[in-house]
Amino acid sequence: MKLENKVAVITGGAEGIGKATSLKYAKEGAKVVVADVNEELGQAVVSEIVEQGGQAVFTKVDVTVFEEVEGLVNFAVETYGTIDVMFNNAGIGITKPFLQHTPEDYHKVVNVNQHGVYYGMLAAGRKMKELGVKGVIINNASVFGFVGTLGITGYQAAKGAVVMLTKHGALELAPLGIRVVGVGPAAVNTKIVQGYRDAGLLDYMKQQQMTRELIEPEEIADVVAFLGTDEARVLNGSVVMADDGFSSFKSDVRP
Known part of the structure; x- marks a missing residue:
């Protein structure tokens, strides 16, 4: 119960x-606010947490709209x-060769994966400062923020x-006692790798990791849970590479 009584927004x-992270945080004693655009699946996660004896609520949020993210943080409080942990996790992916990738594709992904993170940092940081909370964002x-890959x-x-x-x-x-840290997965067994499956590149992606297998979401959740604990105090301003060695070597495998 290393996250007992902490309030986490995911x-x-x-x-x-x-x-996976919502379930892990609840298991470790946190009160979890599950946020997503998919209300049906989000409510199902909350139900699963409650059935297991945890505490959680759901709220529908579009992370590309700052006012909604700000409302999410206010809802949690x-x-x-209070709010102790903000996990800016929402993300999407579009897999196409560069010359087929349209400006519309580009902006759709950037609006969620980049702007959504910025909005979460801003809203949570402001609220933590207001409340005097030494929280964690x-x-x-x-790994693909560090190395290039296809599509x-x-x-x-x-x-x-x-x-x-x-x-x-x-x-x-940092002067407010608020930590900001990242997690850096590689190819995780979620629907976001469907584009690689469709392009016939999934085996290629597996070969870029040391175990030659996809990472499971629960394995990333374990890392994110640790980052939210007081034991991770010295991890600040860095990205923990939960990438199964992807960034540590290059194989000779080609697609």
Whole structure:
């Protein structure tokens, strides 16, 4: 129960890494606000948490709209009295060769994956300052914010920005006792890798990781849970590479 009585807000909490993290935080004693655009799946996550004896509520949020993200943070405080952890996790992906990737594709991904993170940092940081909370803001970055890969133009741009937002936010908020840290997964077994499946690149992606397998969402959730604890105090302004070695080597495998 290392997160007992902490209040955690998790965007994109209805599926994938967000769902696994919501369940993990609740299991560790946190009160969880599950936020997502998918109300049906989000409510199902809350029901699962409650059935297991945890505490959680759902609220529908579009992270591309700052006012909605600000409302999410206010909702968390109105419901549970404070906010200790903000996990800016919501993300989407579009997989196309660069020359087929349209400006519309690019902006759709950047609006969620980059602007959504910035909005979450801003709203949570302001509220933590107002309440005097020495909280933690966790951003879902990616190994693809550091290294290039095929077919995910907007995703690469957005995740690179998230890496720098994490560094910058940590520096700005450190005087308030607020930590900002990122997690950097590689290929995780969620629907976001469907584009790789469709393009016949999934085996290629597996070969870029040391175990030659996809990472499971629960494995990332374990890392995010640790980052939210007091034991992770010295992790600040950095991205923890939960990437199964993707960034540590290059294989000779080609698609």
